Amino acid sequence: MSAVLTHFNYVAVIVLMMGGLYILLSTGNLVRRMIGLAIFQTSTGLFYISLGKVSGGTAAITLDAVSAEGQALAARAGAEQVARYGVEGVIYSNPLPHVLILTAIVVGVATLAVGLAIAVRLREAYGTIETDEIQALDRVLTAAGQVEPAP
């Protein structure tokens, strides 16, 4: 039971990640592929955040240990835990993964936009965003001598 409890988050995040991978690979539709990639990307972030969580901790915004909020947190975590793992009397979750993932999310939407822009341009050039159809069109056009063969 305890192993299920202590590793549930990791397993759930991996299921999400593989869901993204499946969506990414199971389709030739480029916009759908970008959705799969976005799910894969954000679930990697969720994995980092899971690793940075500290039981009985709070968000990494320093607060006074003697304030009502600090006292309530200390009472929940227990005096022994606070003494061992607290910073000036308060237990915080690890801020480092938060920093990494915060910027990764914003960069993620920027790269998503670039990927979708490429899909839009492909649609304008080929009339489709299915990779199969784009490749078939390329073969036809190459055979007809209208475009240079791909290297």
Add this chain to the structure above:
Amino acid sequence: MTGYIPGFDANLALDAILLVMLVVIVAAIAATHRMLSAVILMGLYSLVSAVWLVVMDAADVAFTEAVVGAGVSTIVLLGAILLTRGAAAKVSGRRRFLPAVLALGVGAILIYATLDLPDFGDPASPANAYVGRAYLEATGNDMGIPNVVTAVLSSYRGFDTLGETVVIFAAAIGVAIMLGFGERAMADRTIEPLAGGPADHHVVLRVAAKLLIPIIALYAFYVQFHGDLGPGGGFQAGVILAVAVILHALVFGLKDTMAAVKPKFARGVAALGVLLYAGIGVTCIVNGGGFLDYDHLFPRHIEAQIPDWILGPADPAHPHHWGQHFGIMAIELGVLFTVAATMVTIFYGFAGRSMEAPQPGAPRSGAA
């Protein structure tokens, strides 16, 4: 393995419920063939994961995920499916079988690998006990600001964040190169402004939006300048500011918005943000420190002139870190400029393109 067993409490129950919801949403995205459903579910996925991030104490990340994931990326995806409409996804059996086997196989290996990971919530795990703790202990003395995430983001690891700001700027350039700045839509005289025209059925929407847009913009600046003290900062504020502009475009029409916030202005501001960020770094070098070493932002004699009342009286044990305070504020402002302008530029690119998009069923493929 430390044998650490977390107590089962409401937090853990909420964590489990939200994760199961996320898995269900991803399964629904995998099952649906309608692009619109997939995009809306994607927005829902972001919103639920934002709630989950709050449970995980990642308040800043939750904020970002809510505005970026549920807000901007949904809008960009909607723009993309509008521009690629008529191209329905077809999935063959072969297309389903191999990816499913691959995903199951990789998933099984990864789950097997998690057995070596520290227990969830373990305060003594290597990640939590050393580096993360070191930042928590040092921030108070080094910078004197409460939000450790902001401190790490903009000061300790300011160089990384500069890199990320440049990546976002590069994405704006990439989208603009491929889709344009939407300026052709602005020049097109055949597009009538929405307001007052015969197709104007949205009076209530317009009145509500007029009230909301200034409040959204004001909130963006609150998030910006409160970033030292609570969740928030340049990334979140930039996206919120961009959302105010996007809302204006959705309600009043792209042409009116482009007259108010010109595409030329947006791309200028995006460049200005990166310049401001890097300029602060160079200023620190000029004044005798390293790149982005805010302790050397001001020359000593100027720093001595800064009146104490700005932050209240200093006590000898905790002197004011003026360089850090002003340096973080300035680079967060640079991030705000670049992020807001980039999001607006990307939106203009997609929205401006939709007006000149070829009609479905009229491919231009043969023209090559």
